[in-house]
Amino acid sequence: MRSNLRALGIGAAALLIGLFLLAVGLELAGYDAGAALAALWDGAFGSWRAFTGATLVRAVPLILIGLGFALALRGGALNIGAEGQFYAGAIAAAWVGVHAGGWPAWVALPAVALAGLAAGALWMLLPVILKLRFGVLEVITTLLLNFVAEALVSFMVQGPMQEPSGIYPQSAPIVEAARLPFLFGSRLHAGFVVALLVALALAWVFARTWWGFRLRALGEGPRAAEVSGRVRAGRMLAVALLWSGALAGLAGAFEVSGVSYALYQNLSPGYGFTAIGVALLARLRPSAIVLTGVVFAALEAGAGAMQRDAGIPAVAVYVVEGVVILVLLLGDAAARRQASRRAVPVVDGSP
Amino acid sequence: MTGRRVRAWLLVGALLGGCTAREAPAPFRVALVTPGSIADAAWNSGAFTGLNWIHDSLGVPVSHVEARTPAEQEEALRTYAEQGYNLVFGHGFEFQGPAERVSTEYPGAVFIITSGERVQGNVAPLIFRLHEASYLAGMVAGGVTKSGMIGFVGGVELPPVREASEAWVAGARAVNPQVRSRTTYLNNWDDAALGREAARALIRVGADMLHHNADAAAIGVFQAARETQGVYVFGANADQAALAPAQVLGSAVIDLPRAFLLVAREVQGGTFVPRVESFGLASGVVQYVPNHALDSLVPAALAARVRAAEDSIRQQDGP
Secondary structure, rough: HHHHHHHHHHHHHHHHHHHHHHHHHHHOOOOOHHHHHHHHHHHOOOHHHHHHHHHHHHHHHHHHHHHHHHHHHOOOOOOOOOHHHHHHHHHHHHHHHHHOOOHHHHHHHHHHHHHHHHHHHHHHHHHHHHHHHOOHHHHHHHHHHHHHHHHHHHHHHHHEEEOOOOOOOOEEOOOOHHHEEOOOOOOOOOOOHHHHHHHHHHHHHHHOOOHHHHHHHHHHHHHHHHHOOOHHHHHHHHHHHHHHHHHHHHHHHHHHHHHOOOOOOOOOOHHHHHHHHHHHOOOOHHHHHHHHHHHHHHHHHHHHHHHHOOOOOHHHHHHHHHHHHHHHHHHHHHHOOOOHHHHHHHHHHHH | OOHHHHHHHHHHHHHHHHHOHHHHOOOEEEEEEOOOOOOOHHHHHHHHHHHHHHHHHHHHOOEEEOOOOOOHHHHHHHHHOOOOEEEEEOOHHHHHHHHHHHHOOOOOEEEEEEEEOEEOOEEEEEEHHHHHHHHHHHHHHHHHOOEEEEEEOOOOOHHHHHHHHHHOOOOOOOHHHEEEEEEOOOOOOOOOOHHHHHHHHHHOOOOOOEEEHHHHHHHHHHHHHOOOOEEEEEEEEEOOOHHHHOOOEEEEEOOOHHHHHHHHHHHHHHOOOOEEEEEOHHOEEEEEEOOHHHHHHHHHHHHHHHHHHHHHHHHHHHH
C-alpha cells in the first residue's frame, strides 16, 4: 500500500515537473503559458464532450497497448512493435468489417475484435520464433516489423483493399453492423469498456494467479526462475509476447470499428510508442495503466485545443510526455541506488 | 419541488452553462485545419497565410489546428463547428469525407475543402488546377533536360497529386516526346529525410529535372538538388525559388491567401452559395512562376513556347 502511494506520488511529481517545464518553455518562447494550460485543460476535461470524445477515445488504444506492453515486460520482454501489431489488427478488422454484410451486430462485432486480436498475435509470431529459436532480440525484430506493417497498410489501401472507386488511398467503409456502439450518447465507443475489462483481468492474473507470479519471477530473475524448475521460460515468454501483440491488434481493431470505420495509412498518431510511456508511468500495474492512459490521452487531446485556442504548436506537448518518462527513470535509478546501499550490510553479514 | 429549489437548480444550470456561454451567439469566426505542419513553405503555410489575411483584412477571430490522422481530422472539424465557427477550411482532399459526415450535424457552418471533390450540403470544394502550372513546369523540364529523364516526388497518391504528376510528364513529352519519367510516392507529407532519399534515388537513375507535390517532405527534394551538380527542381504550391536559388527553375504556384480571402468575404457577407469553385491559370490564382535568376538556362524559343501554351490553356479555361 505504501509503495503504491509512493509510486503515485512519483508519477504525479513527474507529471507536474513536465507541465512546469512546458509552461516555462512557453513563457520563454513568448507565449501566454496560463492561457495555454487553460486551453490544454479545457480540451481534455473542459466539457463532457471533450472528456469522452477527445480524451477517452484516445485512451482506449493507449490503455490496451499499455497493458500489452506491461504484460510482456513483466516477463522481461520488450515489445516495442505495438505500432505494427496495431496496424496488423486494423487491417484484419477492416477486412472483416467490410465483408460482414448481412451479419447481425452480435456476430460482426466479436468477429472484428477477434480478427484484430489474431492479427496482432500473428504479427508477433515471427519475433517470438526468432527469439526462442535463435535468440534474436525481440526489441529489434518487433521494432523493424513496424515498418513492414506500415508498408503493408499502404499497399492494402492502394491495392487489394482500396475503396471501390479506386481514387482514395483508403479501404471501403466497414458495414454498420461492424461499428461499435457509442456510450452515454457521446462519441466514446464501447471499446472503452473492453479496455477496462482487460485491465481488470490482467490485474487479477498478475496478483492472484500462479501464472502471473511465475511470469514475474521470470522477468525479475530469468536464471533463477529457470533453475527453480518451476518455470518453462520459453513457453511463458511466448505466451506473454503473443498476448502483448494481440492486445495491440485489438486496439487497432477498435480504432477501425469505433472511430475511423475504414482503413487508412496514418491511422495511428504513434499510439504504439506513447503507450510505452503509459505503461512505464504506471509501473506496469494494470489498474494504474487505466489512469496513466487517460492522463496521456488528455495531454494529446489537450494539445489540439492548445493549438486551436492559444495558437501553440501541438508538438509542445511531447515535451511533457518526454520529461515525464525521464523523471520517472531518474527516480527509479535513484531509488535503486538507495535500496542497494541499504542492502550492502546484509550481504556483508552473510558468511 | 418547491419554487425556491427550482430557482436554485436554474442558478446552478446557469453557472454550468456559463462555461459554454461564449459558444452561443458569437461573432463571425474562421478556422483552418491543416493535415500537417505549417512550416512546409508551401501548401500548409500558404493556407495559414490565407487565414492571417482573413484575420487582418476582415478583422475576425481565427484559429488553426494541425490534424494528421483521419480521426483527428474529423474531430477537429467537429470541434470547430461545435464551438460555433462559421467558416471552417479543411485544407486538403482528405477532409472531404469527414466534412460531409460532420456537416449534417452542424448545418449552420460552412466547410470549405481545398482540393475537395464535390458539393454536399454546406460542404464546398475549392479546387486548384495546379496541374495546369505543373504542365508548364514539365514543358520547361522537357526542354532543358540533358539526361532525358525527369522525376516527380509525390506525398500521398491523392487525385490532385496524381494529376499534377501526369501533367508534369505530359508537359515534358509535349516538348520532347523521348523524355522518360519516374514518379515516387512517399506516403508521407512531413518527412524531409524521406523526401531527400526519394530525390537522390531519382537522381541516381538519371533524372536531372525534379518536381514535387509533397509539402514539407519536399524540403528534402531541394536539399538533394542542392547537393548534386546539374540537377534542377521545380517548386509546388508556392514560389519556392528561395529554397535553392541556383537550382529552382520555376514553381507551380497557388495563391492560396487570395482564394481564402475571396471565399471568407462571401461567407461573411452572406452571399456564399455552396458551389464548386475552381481556379486555374486564367484566374491568376494558379500560376507558373519562373525563377528569373536562371533565365539563361531556358532557351528563348522554349520560353516562348511555354508562354504560348499558357495562353492557350487560359483561353480554354474561359474567363
